Amino acid sequence: MIDSLRGQNLLDLGDLSREAIVEVLDVAESFVEVNRRTVKKVPALKGRVVASLFFEESTRTRLSFETAAKRLSADVLSLAVASSSVKKGESLRDTIATIDALGIDAVVLRHRSSGAARQVSRYVPHVRVINAGDGLHQHPTQGLLDAFTVRAALSERRGVPAASTGADLFDGLRVLIVGDIMHSRVARSDVDAYTALGAQVHLCAPATLLPTEVATWPVSIEEDFDEALAWADVVGLLRLQHERGSGVFVPSTAEYTLTHGLTLDRARRLKPDALILHPGPMNRGVELDSRVADLPASLVTRQVASGVPVRMAVLFLSVAGTTKEERR
């Protein structure tokens, strides 16, 4: 269990203690202000090199990480997989070794295979590795930014600074995560983040989209989405990928919307102060109604905005304060 991300890799949110997560959220709060300045930059990682390696398509996560690194004054090496030697059959180990030879302090890695970030951390033990999504396994910064967004919204409502609340606002908070949990790295990281912070996590999905052995997860399973609407404090929706909704895992996307979509009618039955999250990209009309996505309760754009300070905090804690010489 990691009690502080300082000088550590971020591979799996399940490795982080409540203290470590709160530290990230608090540091992220301090970076929010930087993002409001005219000159959105601090010298925290000046002279450090962050490599951004996305082996899988991504728009928002990649932009968010690279923006965060630049606002910390790091130099960013960005590997575009489509034009790289990876396409020519270069192995992950060789690609990492090549990038490492250029002199880097951190790697932000997105890969289609579960565990890829853990493997890369073994290849380059002197480099900090930040998992930006590995297969179905983890998307730790998404879990952190979801918690950050929820904490910010709840603290505003109470009129207190978020950083003064620690994990208090999560105590007893009822978080309902709905959708394709089985194939979702976001769900795994969200469950880790919310449960570490003290929230009660509930999952709701067609049985075919629940993970195997879900009874061993630290969550409750809700069979009826409609009943859960009455008490959920936070509703986190997940993307239904079309290949899962065409007769393979559920009969059709239309039937999925019928049983598990957050329609306008369902949104009206939520508690008035309930918060709605979605990690994007949204399938409007499938997992949520287009009008619901644009309600004030929807924090979708705030989640995107939170991504930058949260990833600044992660990079800062993980990379700053340690040098390669100390690590070697």
Added chain:
Amino acid sequence: MSDVLVRGGLVVGVDGAERVDVLVRDGVLADRGPSLDAPAGARVVEAGDCWIGPGFVDLHAHLREPGAEAAETIESGARAAAIGGYSLVVAMANTEPAIDSAALVEYVLSRGSRACVEVAVTGAITVGRRGESLAPMAEMAALGVRLFSDDGVGVQDPAVMRRAMLYAGALGVRLGEHCEDERLVAGGSMNEGVLSSRLGLVGRPAMAEELMVLRDIELARWTGAAIHFLHLSTARSLAMVASARREGLDVTSEVAPHHFTLDESACADFDPLFKVHPPLRRAEDVAALREALVRGEVDAVATDHAPHPPESKDLPFDEAPAGVLGLEHAASLTYEALGSEECDPRRFFDLLSRGPARVARVRPEDPRPRHGGHGGALRVGDDANLVVFDPGARWVVDRDELHGRSRNTPYHGRAMRGRVRATIARGVLVVDDGELT
């Protein structure tokens, strides 16, 4: 071929063990008795504190030739086998091309005839191991092939398996089945369960194995065929096979050392060295396999020796090929599983030699169109395939000191108990003092 005198060891026979010397001459066990004199020029193996038994027989070795000689060859695999105490390895049919014709059988046997231990071969059940049309089993059987398998995958189509059983039954040969329903394991890379759920790895459920074991037991009952279950990995699979055997069906089974020494928790760090098919299972299954070994409910320990060159194994977990090395460790791991000091030497040789020899039908008393006798009772006149095992030896596995071409052992750094000191294959001392001669 010089004479070999093995002196002072405990010779483990079928009914009991006695401390006698053993003389090997002209490829046969020429004499046994107390205090034999060493003939002039004989090699002497001092075997005090050691067990002498029939050379080990591996039913399940992927020797990779033809097609993947960078990983292993018949010659290099045979060297690893000799170090591991094997006098016979049965080369699995999933080469490239698959061993699905007499010509390919001849090729492997011809390469094998120059190797340092005896090499037999498994033929494919279906052409190209594609699970569609029957391979020419009769022409392969005529060359001495007694075991057929599409291993790597099982025969998925029950109608094809039924036909294969009927056909094989008439030929008097045995079918070896890799039990995993490919649809249930699609995309999977580790045991399905609590850990795979957390790691986000698609699972290969135990049920995928168990359904196929169940199916094949029923098909064997229907057709009367002889079937051998390869690398069983779950408690329920073992229970079903044990039950079928009690009913009198002609079913045999093997377990692989990695399945009775490692559990799925080895996959927690996504190290593809621990990726195998069927996958490493739960700790409960490992315990059940060990109990079955002690009770003699399986016929054989078989290595499923699966060499891979580093560049192909060092990939993301879900992309890496499945398989681990086995030939050089199996005897020590079996000794450990049987309780080390508590290990019954007869059970030990049953699992590593006499049982697999029975399945492969290469015992001295069996009809043998091609191969010498293995797994015998060590009677005077038997073919001299022997192993000298030192149960008191202690050693540590070092992947850089292995004898095959690949390094993908999951046991690097593991402390082992018991080690092969000498191997005599076809009357020749091929390993002495733990080293190739």
